Amino acid sequence: MAYKTKSGRRPAAAFILAPIAREIVADRKSAGLTQQELAKRAGIRQETLSRIESGKHPPTMRTLKRIDRALGKDLRADS
Numbered sequence: 001m002a003y004k005t006k007s008g009r010r011p012a013a014a015f016i017l018a019p020i021a022r023e024i025v026a027d028r029k030s031a032g033l034t035q036q037e038l039a040k041r042a043g044i045r046q047e048t049l050s051r052i053e054s055g056k057h058p059p060t061m062r063t064l065k066r067i068d069r070a071l072g073k074d075l076r077a078d079s
Contacts (some may be wrong), residue, residue, distance in 0.1 A: 001018075012058050017058055017059075018055060020059070024052065024053055024067060025053050028053075035053070042067045042069070044066060044067070048063070049067070
């Protein structure tokens, strides 16, 4: 993840976002989609999806909803 301090520790936000990013990657691959395909279905830029998956960009709830809908899933926060 990109959220490391100089001491090598990750702030709490990065610790929380890491499982979300991993789940998005796993769900995308399981669906057989490329980043470009998922981004198009979700109505977001491929670059945005790449940053979310790599942990460089925290997703908004709106973006998470779009990704989940594109993957045919219920919102993660409701699970």
